[in-house]
Amino acid sequence: MLDILIAGARLVDGTGNPWYRADVGILDGRIVQCGVVPDRAHQHLDGTGMVLCPGFIDVHTHADRLLERPQADNMLRQGITTVVSGNCGSSPLPVGDMLDKVDAARPSINYATLVGHGSIRQRIMGQADRQPTDREMTDMCRLVEQAMEEGAVGISTGLFYVPGAYAVVDELVEVSRPVAAAGGVYATHARSAGGKIPEAIEETAEISRRAGIAAEISHLKVLHRQGRTTADRAAEILGQIERLRDEGIDLTYDLHPYPATNTSLSAVALPPWVSRDGKRDERLRDPAERDRMRPEVEGNIAWIGGPDRITIAGFAADASLEGKTVADAARLRGTDPADTAMDLVLEGNPRCIFHALREEDVRLFLTGVFGMVASDGGVVPSPTGVVHPRNYGTFPRILREYVRENRWMTLEDAIRRMSWFPASRFRLAGRGLVAPNYAADLVLLDPDSVADQATFDAPHAFPTGIACVIVNGRIAWQAGSDDITRGCGMAIRK
Numbered sequence: 420m421l422d423i424l425i426a427g428a429r430l431v432d433g434t435g436n437p438w439y440r441a442d443v444g445i446l447d448g449r450i451v452q453c454g455v456v457p458d459r460a461h462q463h464l465d466g467t468g469m470v471l472c473p474g475f476i477d478v479h480t481h482a483d484r485l486l487e488r489p490q491a492d493n494m495l496r497q498g499i500t501t502v503v504s505g506n507c508g509s510s511p512l513p514v515g516d517m518l519d520k521v522d523a524a525r526p527s528i529n530y531a532t533l534v535g536h537g538s539i540r541q542r543i544m545g546q547a548d549r550q551p552t553d554r555e556m557t558d559m560c561r562l563v564e565q566a567m568e569e570g571a572v573g574i575s576t577g578l579f580y581v582p583g584a585y586a587v588v589d590e591l592v593e594v595s596r597p598v599a600a601a602g603g604v605y606a607t608h609a610r611s612a613g614g615k616i617p618e619a620i621e622e623t624a625e626i627s628r629r630a631g632i633a634a635e636i637s638h639l640k641v642l643h644r645q646g647r648t649t650a651d652r653a654a655e656i657l658g659q660i661e662r663l664r665d666e667g668i669d670l671t672y673d674l675h676p677y678p679a680t681n682t683s684l685s686a687v688a689l690p691p692w693v694s695r696d697g698k699r700d701e702r703l704r705d706p707a708e709r710d711r712m713r714p715e716v717e718g719n720i721a722w723i724g725g726p727d728r729i730t731i732a733g734f735a736a737d738a739s740l741e742g743k744t745v746a747d748a749a750r751l752r753g754t755d756p757a758d759t760a761m762d763l764v765l766e767g768n769p770r771c772i773f774h775a776l777r778e779e780d781v782r783l784f785l786t787g788v789f790g791m792v793a794s795d796g797g798v799v800p801s802p803t804g805v806v807h808p809r810n811y812g813t814f815p816r817i818l819r820e821y822v823r824e825n826r827w828m829t830l831e832d833a834i835r836r837m838s839w840f841p842a843s844r845f846r847l848a849g850r851g852l853v854a855p856n857y858a859a860d861l862v863l864l865d866p867d868s869v870a871d872q873a874t875f876d877a878p879h880a881f882p883t884g885i886a887c888v889i890v891n892g893r894i895a896w897q898a899g900s901d902d903i904t905r906g907c908g909m910a911i912r913k
């Protein structure tokens with residue numbers, strides 16, 4: 420007797436192969452049969468007219484607020500069944516404790532994590548802008564080894580952020596070696612998305628080559644400096660990645676389908692030296708230091724496309740500015756945009772949405788052979804405030820915009836980039852395919868109506884067209900209800 424039988428759906432199995440019609444049987448959390456299944460099960464789901472596919476695996480997230488909101492509805496209701504957190508160099512330490520807490524929280528989705536190089540460097544060296552001593556290097560590597568033993572799936576670096584920005588290649592190779600030895604992956608928020616992208620990609624390749632590790636460029640993007648757009652840069656970057664792969668570098672990338680990024684204002688506006696030794700605020704208060712950093716701040720804002728492209732999204736110090744741009748704030752305060760940005764960082768460093776990317780570049784990267792889909796989002800703890808719509812809509816948006824409306828990719832290819840490709844890349848064994856013995860993480864969806872509903876103006880909107888999401892063989896959510904089954908998800912330990 421099966422637990423669940425899903426009958427009559429078009430099965431898109433995650434491999435990229437054309438769909439075929441098959442009934443799928445689930446028992447004890449696993450897919451046990453694919454094909455003609457005897458019609459005996461405790462629960463029956465009618466898949467007529469629907470597509471059945473693997474649950475989506477979101478390998479680039481900052482999803483640690485799963486502990487606050489274990490139902491993770493903004494992710495689950497997109498069809499996401501597994502997240503990889505700990506990206507961009509930042510993760511909780513020790514990783515083992517976090518994985519235990521996730522299990523104790525009884526989440527609706529599966530959670531795996533990378534260990535953050537930035538978090539480890541911060542622990543050992545604070546915000547020192549120098550190379551580590553031998554002793555510090557040994558201590559950092561020991562923490563990496565510990566994280567891998569406790570179940571991390573790899574290491575992440577945030578070379579655009581403090582303190583990761585202070586690390587040079589030799590250090591990054593050293594910390595990656597124990598990860599490579601344990602079969603983990605290296606995921607990087609590269610040092611530049613602006614003028615130095617080719618160098619940033621070459622640096623990633625060098626780390627991969629020297630440490631012998633698979634490398635993933637997180638949220639691949641190219642910023643276009645205000646007034647100096649070069650249309651061909653995205654194509655050049657893809658060409659560079661292809662050449663590196665031809666040389667034998669094990670390199671892939673991920674991104675989401677929105678032309679805007681989301682991070683703290685300080686990360687984008689301030690050069691890394693401002694935060695050296697933890698003295699960011701001290702320097703921001705010093706008029707001479709301000710004069711010194713102002714040209715760089717102006718340059719960084721220009722790379723985003725100007726202060727009117729920066730929306731203040733989360734700002735506890737002055738919620739009245741949420742939803743307004745840095746240009747708006749400058750007008751309200753009668754200060755120039757660069758000084759406004761520096762003031763805002765000092766007052767509480769708002770999280771911002773940066774409308775800095777071109778739609779056509781995003782499309783080129785997403786349809787590139789080596790690209791997978793990932794949200795760069797997280798668990799939204801409450802349905803209020805200004806958040807990036809990627810948190811609610813990333814995966815359905817691909818299925819609507821890229822598959823149904825424009826046919827930029829086939830349904831099978833889109834699903835592959837959301838399931839089997841990320842699962843194999845991040846070594847999530849036994850997930851990402853609809854096949855016997857695989858974990859029963861599944862999505863039943865209507866290909867004719869699946870669509871994101873979240874927008875930049877109204878981001879807290881669940882997608883439509885997702886009928887049912889199954890996690891580890893249990894129905895986690897079904898259309899027509901707001902009820903979410905807690906405890907079907909688990910911490911994944913490598």
Ligand SMILES: [Zn+2]
Pocket residue numbers: 506507608637638
């Ligand atoms: Zn990042």
